[in-house]
Amino acid sequence: xxxxxxxxxxxxxxxxxxxxxxxxxxxxxxxxxxxxxxxxxxxxxxxxxxxxxxxxxxxxxxxxxxxxxxxxxxxxxxxxxxxxxxxxxxxxxxxxxxxxxxxxxxxxxxxxxxxxxxxxxxxxxxxxxxxxxxxxxxxxxxxxxxxxxxxxxxxxxxxxxxxxxxxxxxxxxxxxxxxxxxxxxxxxxxxxxxxxxxxxxxxxxxxxxxxxxxxxxxxxxxxxxxxxxxxxxxxxxxxxxxxxxxxxxxxxxxxxxxxxxxxxxxxxxxxxxxxxxxxxxxxxxxxxxxxxxxxxxxxxxxx
Numbered sequence: 001x002x003x004x005x006x007x008x009x010x011x012x013x014x015x016x017x018x019x020x021x022x023x024x025x026x027x028x029x030x031x032x033x034x035x036x037x038x039x040x041x042x043x044x045x046x047x048x049x050x051x052x053x054x055x056x057x058x059x060x061x062x063x064x065x066x067x068x069x070x071x072x073x074x075x076x077x078x079x080x081x082x083x084x085x086x087x088x089x090x091x092x093x094x095x096x097x098x099x100x101x102x103x104x105x106x107x108x109x110x111x112x113x114x115x116x117x118x119x120x121x122x123x124x125x126x127x128x129x130x131x132x133x134x135x136x137x138x139x140x141x142x143x144x145x146x147x148x149x150x151x152x153x154x155x156x157x158x159x160x161x162x163x164x165x166x167x168x169x170x171x172x173x174x175x176x177x178x179x180x181x182x183x184x185x186x187x188x189x190x191x192x193x194x195x196x197x198x199x200x201x202x203x204x205x206x207x208x209x210x211x212x213x214x215x216x217x218x219x220x221x222x223x224x225x226x227x228x229x230x231x232x233x234x235x236x237x238x239x240x241x242x243x244x245x246x247x248x249x250x251x252x253x254x255x256x257x258x259x260x261x262x263x264x265x266x267x268x269x270x271x272x273x274x275x276x277x278x279x280x281x282x283x284x285x286x287x288x289x290x291x292x293x294x295x296x297x298x299x300x301x302x303x
Contacts, residue, residue: 002054009098011091014073018064018095019044021051027058029299031128032101034062034092037200038110038134040083040226041210043070046200047109049284050291057292062099067091068210069203076209080225083213085118092119096126105295107131110252110277111215114231117260121237129298131243131291134277136256138230139222145253146220149186157181161221170217179218186251187219188278197281219251219277235263242267243294247275247282268294 003022008015033053037044044063054061065072066088075082092115096104103126108116113135120130136142150158157178164175188197204211216223244260246252248271261269270290272279280287 002051004051008072009095011067011094012073012087014067014075016064016067016073016091016095017071018062018099019051020099021054021061021063023054023058023060025055025058026060030057030059030296031299032060032062032104033295034096034101034104034106036092036106036108036112036115037063037066038108038112039069039204039211040066040088040111040214041069041204041208042111042200043203044200045070045203046194046197046278047112047280048196050107050280050288052284053288053292053295056288057295059295062095062101062104064091064095066210069207074207074209076207078209080213083210083225085115085226085229088115089118089122093124096124102126103128105129105131105298107133107291108135109133109280110135114229117231117235117238120240120242121231121234123237123239127240129241129243129295130238131245131294132257132260133245134247134250134252134279135260136252137232137235137259138256139226139228140230141256141259142252143220143222143227145256146222146251148253149251150182150220153178153181153185165221170221179220182220182251186249186276188281189249189274189276190278190282194278194281197278232259232263235259236265238264240266241294241298243291244269245272245279245287245290246270247272247277247279249274249276250279251277 113132160178
């Protein structure tokens with residue numbers, strides 16, 4: 001069985017919580033994997049099952065709750081300008097140094113994949129590969145994709161979404177029920193939602209500062225500070241092998257992640273048939289198998 005260690009490191013004016021899963025039988029040369037969760041502000045819980053990669057591949061897996069959510073320090077009164085991609089890049093840098101990880105891989109899911117791309121374009125010394133999972137290369141592409149998917153929803157669901165967004169009543173039960181229809185089609189097609197996802201969602205809803213500030217009230221009504229974010233014109237700077245994955249029914253539609261495939265020099269892609277945004281929860285074994293194969297191909301640290 002793997003060995004689990006939890007701890008915190010100082011960050012900003014508070015702390016960042018992390019969880020390390022070490023394999024019982026390490027594979028020689030298998031580099032650690034740092035997992036970046038989504039949201040922003042959804043905490044790591046919904047990605048907990050990726051800890052199984054430790055025993056399945058003999059490599060250490062590191063999760064953390066990003067600053068402002070989960071078990072890390074919360075700052076509900078911080079100005080909106082606090083919550084920037086650079087803050088979380090700095091946090092990643094601090095975590096890698098604090099844990100003395102050395103050469104390692106990064107996997108980011110949803111916002112975590114966007115963050116992973118932000119990290120990779122800065123070409124950190126010890127980054128050996130990047131897995132971008134269910135992520136857009138710009139928020140405009142994300143919004144456009146969401147609009148296409150919304151147009152396929154039943155007419156009464158579309159009407160409820162539009163009426164309440166126009167009125168600003170996005171907490172209304174009718175609106176929340178309509179968002180659930182979208183979520184069950186394009187976010188996680190496992191019904192009822194897996195407990196790991198429910199745990200992440202619950203902690204975000206109990207203190208939604210980061211998610212609401214950077215994103216907005218939900219996955220497809222994006223009115224936060226990230227509204228104009230894009231990394232498309234910087235992707236040529238990604239210098240490590242990159243895996244891009246998505247689900248067939250993903251809210252990250254093919255157009256949203258195509259720039260990663262087109263502009264990153266060393267890239268491969270994989271689409272999981274029948275899956276959506278949480279491919280790792282819908283098809284966990286297949287997801288981990290695809291990721292493990294990619295990581296093993298890039299464990300060699302030789303120049």
